[in-house]
Amino acid sequence: MTSPKTSLSARPVPPTIRDVAQAAGVSLGTVSKGLNGTGQLREETRARVRSAAERLGFRPNDLAQSLLRRRTFTVGLISTDRYGRFSIPVLEGIEDALGTARMSVFLCNGADDPARERQHIESLLAKRVDGIIVTARRADPRPPLDLVDGSVPILYAFAQVADVDALCLLPDDLGGGRLAGDHLIRAGRARIAHVTGPVDFEAVRHRRDGLKQAIMEHGLTWRPELVISGEWSEAWGREAVARLLATRQTIDAIFCGSDQIARGAVDALRDRGIAVPDDIAVVGFDNWEIIAAATRPPLTTVDMNLHELGRQAGLRMLDLIDGGGERGIVRLPCSLVVRASCGQGDKQNTGQAADRPLS
Amino acid sequence: MTSPKTSLSARPVPPTIRDVAQAAGVSLGTVSKGLNGTGQLREETRARVRSAAERLGFRPNDLAQSLLRRRTFTVGLISTDRYGRFSIPVLEGIEDALGTARMSVFLCNGADDPARERQHIESLLAKRVDGIIVTARRADPRPPLDLVDGSVPILYAFAQVADVDALCLLPDDLGGGRLAGDHLIRAGRARIAHVTGPVDFEAVRHRRDGLKQAIMEHGLTWRPELVISGEWSEAWGREAVARLLATRQTIDAIFCGSDQIARGAVDALRDRGIAVPDDIAVVGFDNWEIIAAATRPPLTTVDMNLHELGRQAGLRMLDLIDGGGERGIVRLPCSLVVRASCGQGDKQNTGQAADRPLS
DNA sequence: GATCACACGGAAAAGCTTTTCCTGATTTCA
DNA sequence: TGAAATCAGGAAAAGCTTTTCCGTGTGATC
Known part of the structure; x- marks a missing residue:
């Protein structure tokens, strides 16, 4: 232990099965069997092996095991x-x-x-x-x-x-979009804008299509002019709200392509004295806790699970x-996490709703 | 590919050095030397080995190597x-x-x-x-x-x-705190509040001490009553601002213990019509891009690198x-990332400033 | 008392690579 | 031409574990 051979960089070398065998006074194979509960060993031998292994702090070398098992x-x-x-x-x-x-x-x-x-x-x-x-x-x-x-x-x-x-x-981004749309519609909204990310994302197209499906299935009118794309940022959310309001279209809800966008949108609405969710309800996407929970009011949002x-x-x-x-x-399937940005909504809509038809 | 022998679970077995040896018509050791540039081999042999290895897509098995090298x-x-x-x-x-x-x-x-x-x-x-x-x-x-x-x-x-x-x-949380304090003071602020996280975090105590050092070294007064602790959240940042303003103390800057707190503080200030940075400058901590850049105005903040x-x-x-x-x-060392929440400040203060005395 | 079966545990191979040592073959020099 | 030196590449061991195959020794059976 304290022999002079322990050099400066001495680091204890992990014991091998060989050391255990020696300590227990048995052969290599016996140790393996003893530790793995295989083979035919007297219980007393097994115990001896186990205690030796324990004492030495033996831990089988995965490299050797993997090499052998080919896994x-x-x-x-x-x-x-x-x-x-x-x-x-x-x-x-x-x-x-x-x-x-x-x-x-x-x-x-x-x-x-x-x-x-x-x-x-x-x-x-x-x-x-x-x-x-x-x-x-x-x-x-x-x-x-x-x-x-x-x-x-x-x-x-x-x-x-x-x-x-x-x-x-x-x-299931499409299902997620449907979930959001359905939730908004059930909360009584009929003119839903969609502020989302770059259209070259397939997810962006799917979420939009999901919203469209929800709207159509409820017998409402799908208004492509209420869909606007930009970057995945709060700044875009804010700008998008400005643009939407400038068009003088009536809207009573915004489904946002991400929580960051949604937060920007909510902030911009509040800046203008528009109440969320009373005047305009907002639903986000991602359920990024750090954003969604800090928004005022906290975001109802789609969780991708x-x-x-x-x-x-x-x-x-x-x-x-x-x-x-x-x-x-x-x-x-995605699910919907209901917070406050959309009213209390119909709570049942949480969960695996994407799986069932919305009819 | 479509031959019947490809069973369901058939997956090509990676070639071993043995396969390469066979393909090149040499021994195992020779392959190793050939591929690793060791030993004494004719260039022609080396080339033959290399090409065989290439052809077979040979990739040495790290498990075997590691086992041998003990690394x-x-x-x-x-x-x-x-x-x-x-x-x-x-x-x-x-x-x-x-x-x-x-x-x-x-x-x-x-x-x-x-x-x-x-x-x-x-x-x-x-x-x-x-x-x-x-x-x-x-x-x-x-x-x-x-x-x-x-x-x-x-x-x-x-x-x-x-x-x-x-x-x-x-x-160096202490250095980070100094950096923030120094920056604020150079920007002309003298009454700096500190809104931070739970005091049982050592980092919280260090950051506070750093701020204190900066203040004292500049010959200003350290006011412990302007330090308030809460959770690491935007909500706390908002509440803290409310509390600070309620005390009717004059403050012209807030150093926040995290970007989340800072964002809450900035939002609360804006809600009250208090201009950032003109009326009150704010410095955050973390340089968490997603928060710091989205804040209005964007946060000047300490980066822990x-x-x-x-x-x-x-x-x-x-x-x-x-x-x-x-x-x-x-x-x-930490460094300071200057954005807008503190005015344009003295730009030189970025970098390893924590290392040099502030005197 | 001899044979058989069985329990126990040892020996050795396999898995893959690197490295050391060694043997033939070739070259060099006297 | 013979001895020495050099070159090229093969054989084998090491690294650690699991598993298969055997060889003991013990008890049981006839």
């Missing part, structure tokens, strides 16, 4: 989300699903830099992860992961990809690893 | 940050520093659940990572990682820990791995 029980998550707003909930969901299967998840940050992403993938592949999940939404479908030879299953969660053979989990989406991703990844061949685009 | 070239990052607001910048910084050294970083999400954290650590240890970095700030110093036998270096980045032997990287903190963490982790024995608390 690492690990999946990699590649994200490009610089704020973590979306990836963290997805990560947590994945961990929920995979933790049960005793698998670990590691997040690598692509930072929207293809070279970096490439490097991460190289590294994950070299480490022989059992699967790779790609996340983080962009405007255009992202290119499928290159330099992948099919030796490992890939799954896109909250990411679109231009590859029909890929498995892709996305929120990213945690659940992550959980589904984890579950499906397990399938994929086991050889399941699912592919295509799967849409997961 | 995985991987560090684990444990976070408890549910929003990723802090961990993602830190992660990116770490990746910057470690990427250069050809090492990977994996983030695991502790989700503030000790059991889960434990499990992650177990897993990282079993995978024999070369180091573990712990992140995410809390009110109280967190307990040091248990179940760690010293076999792997630990570093706390943006996390306090109750263990004097640990290496701990933290932002978390990316740089992460980079430093990565660098120091490399030292630790190489046997360096650094320990203790290291404070890294």
Whole structure:
């Protein structure tokens, strides 16, 4: 212990199964069996092995196990989300699903830099992860992961990809739009404006279409002139309100494409002395707590259930690893979180409403 | 592709060095030497090996390499940050520093659940990572990682820990407070209120002390009655402004303990027709873009340079791995990001000002 | 008392790569 | 031409664990 051979940089070397064998006075294989409850061992031997292992603080080396089993029980998550707003909930969901299967998840940050992403993938592949999940939404479908030879299953969660053979989990943006529209209409609103993000986002088009469906199904008139697109920012929300009011159209509600936009809109309305929700009701999208709860009044908003989406991703990844061949685009339901920006609304409308027809 | 032998779960098995050897007609060792540029090989042989490896898409198995080298070239990052607001910048910084050294970083999400954290650590240890970095700030110093036998270096980045032997990287909150105070004073403010978070956060106390230092060094009066603590929320920022104004004290500036608080304060001031920065200047803390830039006017705020903190963490982790024995608390400078909530201020004050005396 | 079955635990191989050591073959020099 | 030096590449071990296959020793049975 205190021998002179402990050099400056001495760090205790983790004990191997060999050390345990020696300490317990048995052979390597016996230790393995003893610890794993396999083979035929006397209970007394097993106990001796266990206590030796405990005493030494033995922890099997995953590298050796993985090498042998040809499974690492690990999946990699590649994200490009610089704020973590979306990836963290997805990560947590994945961990929920995979933790049960005793698998670990590691997040690598692509930072929207293809070279970096490439490097991460190289590294994950070299480490022989059992699967790779790609996340983080962009405007255009992202290119499928290159330099992948099919030796490992890939799954896109909250990411679109231009590859029909890929498995892709996305929120049901259309359903989310319907949910918002339906909620507003049930709250008695009939002239609903839609202030949203850049139209090159597929999600933007889907949310708009969802709103349109809700409106039409309720027998109301769809007014394309009340849809205006801009950036994903509060400033745009404010400007959009200015523009809408300038047109002198009557509106009694605004469905916003994101909570940031919604917050800008609410602020702009309050600045002008227009009451939310009494004069104009507002519904947001994202349920980004930090924004939605701080808005005055707090935002009623659509939640994409990213945690659940992550959980589904984890579950499906397990399938994929086991050889399941699912592919295509799967849409997961959004739900509505009712706060105050829309009146108290009909509370039942929360939940999986996207699944049932609105008729 | 469509042959009947491709069973349901068929997934191409990655080629091993053995396959390459066979394809190139040489021995295992020769392939290794050929690919790694070691040993004595004819250039022609080397080329043959390389081309065979290329053709087969050979990628060395990190598991085997790591097992042999007793190094995985991987560090684990444990976070408890549910929003990723802090961990993602830190992660990116770490990746910057470690990427250069050809090492990977994996983030695991502790989700503030000790059991889960434990499990992650177990897993990282079993995978024999070369180091573990712990992140995410809390009110109280967190307990040091248990179940760690010293076999792997630990570093706390943006996390306090109750263990004097640990290496701990933290932002210089005191310097940040000084920076804010100094900026306000140079902008001509003399009666500065401080609206901040819960006092059980060490950072809260440091920021306050920094402000106090700046005030005293400029020969102004420190007024403890102008310091009020609450939660980290916009609502608290709004309420605090109401309270401050109710006391009828004259104030011409507010230094807020976070951008969220600052935003609430600015909103409350505007609601009352008080001009920011003309009547009251406001400085925030965090430089959380999404909040600071959306505030009207945009917030001048202290940036903790978390990316740089992460980079430093990565660098120091490399030292630790190489046997360096650094320990203790290291404070890294904050900087000031000037926007509009404080007038244009003296622009020079940006940067590493925390390092130089303010006299 | 000899044979059989069974319980227990050891030996060894496999999984993949790197590195050390060693053997032939070739070249160099006397 | 023979000895020494150099070159090229093969063989094998190490790193750690699991699992299969065997070889003991014990008790039971005839």
